[in-house]
Amino acid sequence: MSQPALSGAVSALEETLGVTLLERTTRKVLLSPEGERIAVRAKAVLGEVGALLEEAEAVRAPFTGVLRLGVIPTVAPYLLPTVLRLVHERYPHLDLQVHEEQTGSLLDGLAGGRLDLLLLAVPLGVPGVIELPLFDEDFVLVTPLDHRLGGREGIPRQALRELNLLLLDEGHCLRDQALDICREAGRDDVPVTTTAAGLSTLVQLVAGGLGVTLLPRTALKVEISRSNQLLTGYFADPAPTRRIALAMRMGAARGAEYEELAAALRQALCPLPVRVLEQDA
Numbered sequence: 001m002s003q004p005a006l007s008g009a010v011s012a013l014e015e016t017l018g019v020t021l022l023e024r025t026t027r028k029v030l031l032s033p034e035g036e037r038i039a040v041r042a043k044a045v046l047g048e049v050g051a052l053l054e055e056a057e058a059v060r061a062p063f064t065g066v067l068r069l070g071v072i073p074t075v076a077p078y079l080l081p082t083v084l085r086l087v088h089e090r091y092p093h094l095d096l097q098v099h100e101e102q103t104g105s106l107l108d109g110l111a112g113g114r115l116d117l118l119l120l121a122v123p124l125g126v127p128g129v130i131e132l133p134l135f136d137e138d139f140v141l142v143t144p145l146d147h148r149l150g151g152r153e154g155i156p157r158q159a160l161r162e163l164n165l166l167l168l169d170e171g172h173c174l175r176d177q178a179l180d181i182c183r184e185a186g187r188d189d190v191p192v193t194t195t196a197a198g199l200s201t202l203v204q205l206v207a208g209g210l211g212v213t214l215l216p217r218t219a220l221k222v223e224i225s226r227s228n229q230l231l232t233g234y235f236a237d238p239a240p241t242r243r244i245a246l247a248m249r250m251g252a253a254r255g256a257e258y259e260e261l262a263a264a265l266r267q268a269l270c271p272l273p274v275r276v277l278e279q280d281a
Helices: 003-017 033-060 076-090 103-112 157-162 173-184 199-207 217-224 255-268
Strands: 022-024 029-031 065-071 094-100 117-122 129-144 213-216 230-233 241-249
Touching (some): 129 199, 157 173
Parallel strands (some): 065 094
Antiparallel strands (some): 117 241
């Protein structure tokens, strides 16, 4: 929409409502106090209109139209090949749009209607969000070649108390999970001197001898192949784990489709080094 057309539409809305929505000067345009109140209601109305359109689309034909999928960065590179192959083969008329973001941004997008479905680590504990568990996977210890725990099996969790553990930046759920694992092992403080924005950088820091890190099993094949200066250590049972799930809004118009997609994904994920969960897990 052009600027003159937008201005005309806003002026027409102001005339219809009998309220001044914007404060205009030669340099900027601001919402008036009345406009701020109206904007809150307008967002709710637009959300309901979006839900209406989504409902109509779902009724017309399942697994057609747009599906906006949000994925966390510590899942996207390792699971998306399976997800995309499944959608391409089984749901060829589904227009899948992928958005890689951190958990907080994804949840905001889901609540606001910007995203339809999320693929991320759970539990979330967020009201109004339904989780469809897919699988559990173990964490492994990644070390430099000369590290005493490199290549070992049956490593006790307590070993984490004395290790120089490298973490992702704040905002990544994997960072929080690593810290939780350390607390479970009896370590309350993890000095943070070096962090990374992604797992690839984190692994390269380990290869350079700056410390060790924890990787989920699904990331291992991709990330370890980037360097010949790394070894992998495996924890004693029960190993620390994370759970990956799909998440949708409660009452989503396409909820039945999302549940069917989750069931199909569980089957497709069986070849990966994970423990696929039952639908009611």
